[in-house]
Amino acid sequence: MLNFVLFGPPGAGKGTQSEKLIEKYQLIHISTGDLFRAHIKNQTPLGQKVSQFIADGQLVPDGITIDMLEEEVDKNPDAKGFIFDGFPRTIPQAEVLDEFLASKGSGIAGVIAFDVDQEELTKRVAIRQKESGRVDDQADKIQKRIDEYFNKIIHVLPYYDAQNKLTRVNGIGNIDEIFNTICAVVDKY
Template sequence: MLNFVLFGPPGAGKGTQSEKLIEKYQLIHISTGDLFRSHIKNQTALGQKVSALIAEGQLVPDGITIDMLEEEVNKSPNAKGFIFDGFPRTIPQAIALDEFLEQKGTSISAVIALDVDQEELKKRVAQRQKESGRVDDQADKIQKRIEEYFTKIIHVLPYYEEQNKLTKINGIGSIEGIFDELCAVVDQY
């Protein structure tokens, strides 16, 4: 089973590249952001909690995120593999994901980090907000999310680097060029 974590700050291109990887490798994409937005849209109890946290620019607690992710993985017992987008965001989440996958007889194959500088991220997210109208792309909220990534979330990378599972890819360039680099990593597995 191929299991990848696609890592990067908001606006790095994870969603765009995930779509291309899904199509090529028949993997299932699990985006915690998409899961959160779905719960918010459907106004579930979880969605209401998540909405309040996101409105404040805070991370959703590990327990809620992990339970939701496990539920999503369990919906696809015959999957060829998964792309985890936006998860894990903390070392405890990374450990919980490893333990969960181990119970299922699999593991993370690789972690691919898209490197994009903060100025480029701001431009991309501003453009995305114009096109999609995503409420979580408002300037003040997105700046807080970008800062959260560079001050907290990025510290998960050494966890995977110690396992020799981390590959960094320059996330600035053509969509196809970046995709080719991602495929070169995936094709090793």
């Protein structure tokens, strides 16, 4: 299985590049944010549990996130691979993901981290909020999510760097050029 983690703050381009990767490599995209939003929209019991965390710009507890992610992987037993977007956010989550994938005879092939500066992120998210109306893209909440990334989540990168799985990609520029850079990484596996 060809499994990748896309890493970056809100607005870095993970969703945009995921769409292109799915089309080219026939991978299954698992975005914890998208899954949470779908559960909230459908008012599932899980959605009711996580809605307040997301509304406040906080991380959903590991147990809920991991259970949901494992369920999504299990729904796709014939997948060529997965793109994990928004997960893992902590080293314990990364370790659990490694253990879970190992139990399936697989693992993370690589981690692609998008480097985008704060000014560009703020611009992109403002545009995205106008276009999509996402509740979690409102100015007060988005800054909290960006700060969360740079203060906490980014500390997962050394975990993958120590395994020689981390590649940093400049996330600013032409979408197709960024995609070609990502494909060069994916094609190594």
